[in-house]
Amino acid sequence: MEVLLSLTLIFGVCIVFKNWIAAFIIRWKYSKYSNVYMSPSFSPIQGERAVIKAQGKQKYRFWHLMEVAMKKPDCDIRIVFSGTKPLFLIYSAQACKEFFKLVPTRIDRHSNHLKHFGRMNKGAIDQIKSSPMWKSRRDKIMKVIGINFSTKFIPLILDSFHEISATWRENQWFNITNQMKKVMFSVTTKILFGKDIPVENAYTYITSCGDTIHITLEEYFSKLIEDLEKSSALIKNRLCPYLSKAGLTTSNKACEQNIENLWEILLKICQSSEDQDSVFKHRTNVCYDKKIVLMDIITVYIAGYDPTSHALASILFNIKANERVFTKVMKEVKSNYDRNEKSIDAKRKMLDSCEYLDMTIKESLRHSNPAFFSLGYKSLDEISICGVTIPKGATIFQCLHALHYNSNEWINPMEFIPERFDPDSHYFTTPSSNGTKQRSRYSYNPFSTNLRRCPGKNLAMLELKLIVAEFLSKFNYTISPEQISNKYLRFSLRSQFSCIISITGTI
Numbered sequence: 001m002e003v004l005l006s007l008t009l010i011f012g013v014c015i016v017f018k019n020w021i022a023a024f025i026i027r028w029k030y031s032k033y034s035n036v037y038m039s040p041s042f043s044p045i046q047g048e049r050a051v052i053k054a055q056g057k058q059k060y061r062f063w064h065l066m067e068v069a070m071k072k073p074d075c076d077i078r079i080v081f082s083g084t085k086p087l088f089l090i091y092s093a094q095a096c097k098e099f100f101k102l103v104p105t106r107i108d109r110h111s112n113h114l115k116h117f118g119r120m121n122k123g124a125i126d127q128i129k130s131s132p133m134w135k136s137r138r139d140k141i142m143k144v145i146g147i148n149f150s151t152k153f154i155p156l157i158l159d160s161f162h163e164i165s166a167t168w169r170e171n172q173w174f175n176i177t178n179q180m181k182k183v184m185f186s187v188t189t190k191i192l193f194g195k196d197i198p199v200e201n202a203y204t205y206i207t208s209c210g211d212t213i214h215i216t217l218e219e220y221f222s223k224l225i226e227d228l229e230k231s232s233a234l235i236k237n238r239l240c241p242y243l244s245k246a247g248l249t250t251s252n253k254a255c256e257q258n259i260e261n262l263w264e265i266l267l268k269i270c271q272s273s274e275d276q277d278s279v280f281k282h283r284t285n286v287c288y289d290k291k292i293v294l295m296d297i298i299t300v301y302i303a304g305y306d307p308t309s310h311a312l313a314s315i316l317f318n319i320k321a322n323e324r325v326f327t328k329v330m331k332e333v334k335s336n337y338d339r340n341e342k343s344i345d346a347k348r349k350m351l352d353s354c355e356y357l358d359m360t361i362k363e364s365l366r367h368s369n370p371a372f373f374s375l376g377y378k379s380l381d382e383i384s385i386c387g388v389t390i391p392k393g394a395t396i397f398q399c400l401h402a403l404h405y406n407s408n409e410w411i412n413p414m415e416f417i418p419e420r421f422d423p424d425s426h427y428f429t430t431p432s433s434n435g436t437k438q439r440s441r442y443s444y445n446p447f448s449t450n451l452r453r454c455p456g457k458n459l460a461m462l463e464l465k466l467i468v469a470e471f472l473s474k475f476n477y478t479i480s481p482e483q484i485s486n487k488y489l490r491f492s493l494r495s496q497f498s499c500i501i502s503i504t505g506t507i
């Protein structure tokens, strides 16, 4: 009897601690690889403690990702724990190269990794596996925002920028991350839903307590994403994921209702627009399932405006924090970019001629990459990358910060040096080659590479270049001195920092 009881007890404890034990087994199993890195400070409750430690030291929250790449450049794979769940991070250029050879036959998009805001658009192009149907939906969106098509959005982008920047007052510190978010919200909304949509209208939203409030579309999106993240982090929803998946816990119920309402709001907004150039109009002309069109538009919306606004804050910061770069960029913008030019083609040509600005933006996307990871991938088989066996069903991310700070590939990775992208500069080459060997093409990957790469790259690069050129040609500005002196600060997605600037005059 006693034996039975103890056995039952041990069995019970094992079930409860199953994930903990599994995590320890993984740590033991992978400790034999010299090219795999795992943080020594693993805690089964918190998972990776490095994030919390960095924050305490006024360092960017994901600092540890870059630090390991600089100190241990031969690490190909890193395993971090989210709670007890292992995530396999692709850390080196070689690992990245081998990774892409396996996409999509043995590694594909992880369709269930965005547990929080991914619930808003389940089944959208960023969340489904690679298939001909996925490809055709993606190509249709690219056809509207791709390089030869995005130039027509130049006036719209400038209008949004002027509308927001007109509210800035001189000699007051303000949050430029927040202001750029507003600009990008306006740009993205107009491109997707239509230039003429009413942005100030208020819509009904249900809070997590069940109250009804009225907020604008911009607030609706931010609030919904915030509430979805909160609800997925709630202890009761974590302990009983089945209840929350079925929408039975309160905050989840409100979220599900808000998602339902959002579909209707967006459909009404898009249908009321007369703008024939909007992504919605282009897409509904060839696809009659409006739900699919909206789903993909929401994805492009979320994927599009957040990284771009963080990139803008970083670019303005990095230019100002590096006097030499600032002088060079200003000289180029002054001579090549005419703010008063009205012709779209001429404007595009001016931007193309700003080569140093282009390198500066590229370097900012390396040094302060907006996305620290790619989206999630999953192994469909047991696979091997750089000799490391990864089990079937594992969650894998490319660690973009690590690729960009690998000290075998980059000379002084901490420094902000746009000349890294100038083929005539020795910064174009690897540190040990004395100017003879080019970096691996996988060492620079801000938009990811290959099949599932970011489809918004060309639009994003146009937006960044245009807004930065316009900003520099119009405003003189300073950055908060304590931010300038903190070399551990980055304004990437989910950074705890926001960029604080002051306009000191108009030019």
Ligand code: HEM
Pocket: 109, 125, 126, 127, 138, 145, 299, 300, 301, 303, 304, 305, 307, 308, 311, 370, 371, 373, 374, 375, 376, 446, 447, 448, 449, 451, 452, 453, 454, 455, 456, 457, 459, 460
């Ligand atoms: C500076 C700005 C941006 C950066 C750094 C960025 C970066 C990325 C990265 C790293 C991924 C993940 C790719 C992967 O998992 O391999 C991604 C995916 C994606 N991005 Fe971007 N992005 C930016 C702007 C945009 C814009 C402006 C749009 C749309 C207009 C956009 C739309 C998307 C979509 C739809 C995906 C999902 C692709 C798929 O799963 O097939 N992004 N982006």
Ligand SMILES: *[C@@H]1O[C@H](CO)[C@@H](O)[C@H](O)[C@H]1NC(C)=O
Pocket: 146, 147, 148
């Ligand atoms: C864009 O246009 C240029 C010239 O007008 C052409 O050479 C190029 O192939 C086009 N690219 C795409 C993706 O359509």
Ligand SMILES: *[C@@H]1O[C@H](CO)[C@@H](O)[C@H](O)[C@H]1NC(C)=O
Pocket: 175, 177, 178, 179, 181, 498
């Ligand atoms: C700045 O704006 C961002 C984005 O709106 C916000 O998340 C952040 O809390 C703000 N930071 C400060 C210091 O006001």
Ligand SMILES: *[C@@H]1O[C@H](CO)[C@@H](O)[C@H](O)[C@H]1NC(C)=O
Pocket: 434, 435
């Ligand atoms: C590096 O290259 C330069 C010129 O290309 C050469 O003069 C120098 O000796 C080289 N240094 C080493 C350590 O190979």
Ligand SMILES: *[C@@H]1O[C@H](CO)[C@@H](O)[C@H](O)[C@H]1NC(C)=O
Pocket: 476, 477, 478, 504, 505, 507
């Ligand atoms: C810009 O502002 C700085 C001080 O904040 C000042 O030294 C500089 O002369 C200004 N430049 C222009 C072109 O107004």
